[in-house]
């Protein structure tokens with residue numbers, strides 16, 4: 001079946017492909033009246049696309065779901081954002097193999113396989129981070145959407161050859177106080193770039209959509 005046929009036959013589209021797929025498929029799905037779950041959340045750093053998708057969802061009365069993905073703490077961030085938030089930072093540590101092929105790594109000629117110790121590759125805004133590492137820090141986009149936006153959210157990306165897990169730390173400060181979370185994710189067996197928890201968060205979101213009982217924020 002082609003995409004036009006598929007979206008006429010389903011209630012919910014789950015995007016789990018790439019930022020380009022978000023640009024291509026999500027507008028069509030929303031126009032056809034489908035709800036959509038997006039995993040390649042980094043695409044939403046594009047302000048024009050974000051406004052278009054949010055507008056289409058409203059116009060066609062559809063839901064857009066952004067699962068927590070590979071991080072923990074989106075529940076607290078959602079709650080905290082009901083009042084003022086002053087800072088949100090994400091520090092991501094991955095084994096070098098999990099960062100290979102990222103545009104930032106290629107453009108800067110970073111030889112990841114030669115790293116012998118923990119090395120900071122990038123520090124900047126979430127907006128810059130998701131463009132520089134589109135397949136590695138979608139979590140930065142999810143945090144931005146839940147919190148204070150792509151320009152205010154700060155991101156640090158570290159390659160660490162001693163690691164076998166993808167580690168994400170979030171620190172949030174605001175009128176509620178302060179919290180920090182840290183998760184040590186096992187990578188998906190077939191893809192070291194992606195943590196297993198990201199796939200589980202899509203499963204959990206699907207259950208949340210279907211269940212009568214809702215637990216957590």
Ligand SMILES: NC(=O)C1=CN([C@@H]2O[C@H](COP(=O)(O)OP(=O)(O)OC[C@H]3O[C@@H](n4cnc5c(N)ncnc54)[C@H](O)[C@@H]3O)[C@@H](O)[C@H]2O)C=CC1
Pocket residue numbers: 016017018019020021024039040041067068069070071134135136138139142191193194195198
């Ligand atoms: N929200 C989050 O926390 C996380 C999000 N992700 C993102 O989720 C997405 C899926 O992750 P993985 O399964 O690990 O990626 P993957 O690269 O292993 O698999 C993606 C698959 O989608 C296909 N694909 C890409 N663009 C397509 C298109 N336009 N139409 C049809 N197929 C297309 C690819 O050929 C590939 O088979 C990626 O964009 C990844 O960056 C990954 C981890 C965490």
Ligand SMILES: O=C([O-])CC(=O)C(=O)O
Pocket residue numbers: 069070134135136137138139140166185193194195196198
């Ligand atoms: O799976 C992870 O650890 C995070 C990730 O790749 C992403 O956010 O794109």
